[in-house]
Amino acid sequence: HRSQAVAHAHEPAVTRDGVAIAVAANVSSVEDAVAAFAAGADLAGLVRTEFLFLDRDRAPSVDEQVATYRRLAEAMGGRRITLRTLDVGGDKPLRYAPGPPERNPFLGVRGLRHSLAHPALFRDQLEAIVRVARETPVSVMFPMVTSLEELLAARRVLHEADPPAGLEVGIMVEVPAAALKAGTFQRHVDFVSLGTNDLTQYTLAAERGNPAVPADGLDPAVLRLIDQVCRSVGVPVAVCGELASDEVAVPLLTALGVRELSVTPSAVPTVKEAVRAAGGESVAWMLELPDAAAVRRGLEGRPATGR
């Protein structure tokens, strides 16, 4: 199973009914990008740029950021890299850009909220991204967007950096409010990427990583939000949360309309195989099930033909 997947890892992934799915990688370092390219990733669907910013006393300069983003693009063989702007705050504080003390950091000044509260830091990052986007295919993506107003504020800062036409702009949809309002972003983005880790946490009121409140992205409440985004957003939809790496979830996500799966590098070959086995399922009934366990049973019980 695994060796067959690896043998075809550098070929495109197309479902049985002919839908091409980009299988991308999530990367948090240049080494991850090297591994992702070797594993057959079609692009880097999520670069967690925090790695450049954490555990230091001052922010990286624009030149340092440009050098690192360039190395990421080179490691990916010149394939598209999706640079997510800084996703810190709350649980991941920066010494040089502190936020207010917060009792509930996951509900506080994190993601794009943090960037908008630290304009100099944000401007520098966007300037570095724009410089690299003039040389190689780049997308930029804003995390934790909740309202159109925030996106428009971010776009204004980006505009001041004079972005080239080829720079694609997207948002992460990882707050339920953004999923429910997906259609309002349509005219202002080239793509959206579902962050199912946070979307699951916020939908199920279950902190990620807290073993006392385990949460599964296959919960029908989360799936209904994904369905709602695919139906209403009008631009290509990716998934970059852990759910995309779950082979069992792949036929469901592609049937709902997801066209890119961004996964941990080592999962690229098996996710591509899962895409090739998918296609033609009717999945609407799964959104009516009571819980994630029932959805898993429904997906695992499908005959091996995938129908």
Ligand code: PEP
């Ligand atoms: C997510 O929330 O699903 C996601 C991909 O982003 P992160 O895990 O970095 O919060």
Ligand code: MG
């Ligand atoms: Mg997230």
